[in-house]
Amino acid sequence: MMNATSGSSHSYSAHSGKHTHKKHHGHHHKQNAGTSSSSSGRTSSQGSVTGNSQPSLNFGDPSTGTPIWNSGTSTDGSNSPFNLSNTTDNSGLADSSITNTGDSSTTTPITSTTGSGVKLGVPAYGAPNGNSFWDQVQNAKPGSIFIMNPDSGPGNQVDPTYKAAVEAAHEKGVKIYGYVRTGYGTRSARDVDSDINAYKSGYGVDGVFLDEAQLDTQHLSYYKSISDNLHQSGLEVAANPGQPDIDPAAANFTDHIMDFEGSYSDYMKTQFPEWTKSVSPDKLWNVVYDTPSNVDMQGLINKASQNNAGYLYATDDSISDGNPWDKVPSFFKQELQLTT
Numbered sequence: 001m002m003n004a005t006s007g008s009s010h011s012y013s014a015h016s017g018k019h020t021h022k023k024h025h026g027h028h029h030k031q032n033a034g035t036s037s038s039s040s041g042r043t044s045s046q047g048s049v050t051g052n053s054q055p056s057l058n059f060g061d062p063s064t065g066t067p068i069w070n071s072g073t074s075t076d077g078s079n080s081p082f083n084l085s086n087t088t089d090n091s092g093l094a095d096s097s098i099t100n101t102g103d104s105s106t107t108t109p110i111t112s113t114t115g116s117g118v119k120l121g122v123p124a125y126g127a128p129n130g131n132s133f134w135d136q137v138q139n140a141k142p143g144s145i146f147i148m149n150p151d152s153g154p155g156n157q158v159d160p161t162y163k164a165a166v167e168a169a170h171e172k173g174v175k176i177y178g179y180v181r182t183g184y185g186t187r188s189a190r191d192v193d194s195d196i197n198a199y200k201s202g203y204g205v206d207g208v209f210l211d212e213a214q215l216d217t218q219h220l221s222y223y224k225s226i227s228d229n230l231h232q233s234g235l236e237v238a239a240n241p242g243q244p245d246i247d248p249a250a251a252n253f254t255d256h257i258m259d260f261e262g263s264y265s266d267y268m269k270t271q272f273p274e275w276t277k278s279v280s281p282d283k284l285w286n287v288v289y290d291t292p293s294n295v296d297m298q299g300l301i302n303k304a305s306q307n308n309a310g311y312l313y314a315t316d317d318s319i320s321d322g323n324p325w326d327k328v329p330s331f332f333k334q335e336l337q338l339t340t
Contacts, residue, residue, distance in 0.1 A: 142173025207236030
């Protein structure tokens with residue numbers, strides 16, 4: 001997903017001003033974000049490229065369309081020394097693959113969302129001072145999640161405007177997660193741990209959003225170690241691989257997995273693998289950009305429910321400007337009302 005800043009490390013990092021190419025675009029967008037560019041399309045488990053350029057998903061080699069997995073380890077040579085350990089285990093899972101078929105034009109949005117049970121999960125990558133994401137937090141229902149991202153992470157010092165926004169959200173029962181990039185399983189334990197502690201001590205967050213998550217079998221121990229330590233410290237864990245072609249065992253040690261991040265047209269065509277049907281809906285989180293209209297947003301809520309996703313964020317913001325997460329949707333008030 002994008003990083004609040006503007007373009008770095010395949011996510012968008014507002015401070016670096018450029019966009020480098022890795023496995024999947026993380027949510028690298030800083031709240032006052034500058035511009036950034038986008039890269040290759042998302043690949044299915046079969047290796048076929050689906051859709052056009054994605055803002056933060058890129059699990060394939062752009063020259064071949066073949067999925068690539070990062071083989072690196074933590075830059076300090078260790079996968080586990082996070083000083084934050086043990087967690088709960090969740091549902092049993094079955095392996096599967098993902099296919100992407102059909103034509104979005106044949107899908108008619110359903111405008112009734114009664115009983116959908118889908119909650120709101122927002123990458124709120126805009127600064128609290130005057131930004132409508134945070135202006136609207138008082139209208140979000142208890143149990144909604146907002147991701148804060150002061151500077152592609154917590155930044156070097158506590159921002160009082162963010163601290164006040166987090167406190168206001170907590171008064172309404174809204175959960176706040178802090179953005180932490182993981183470098184596809186290569187970022188050092190020390191750096192990840194530092195970001196986590198900064199969010200916990202400086203802002204009192206409810207959880208952590210692990211971006212650039214490489215949830216293949218090779219990297220599970222890295223993410224399990226982080227998740228275990230977060231749970232031990234009383235924090236919840238969301239991981240963002242951006243697509244569902246992962247080792248399903250990752251669902252056993254995370255609270256949420258962002259198993260889709262992409263365009264409306266791709267979402268309406270995506271068929272999710274069997275493991276996503278075997279977990280609690282609260283486990284799965286979908287974020288969708290280029291949503292054409294309010295009616296289509298309502299249809300997405302129902303579609304997310306059909307896909308067993310318990311959390312959703314839909315926006316009409318576009319990848320065309322490089323960052324589809326930095327503008328409040330024109331239908332945000334309706335989305336706040338329609339999600340559970």
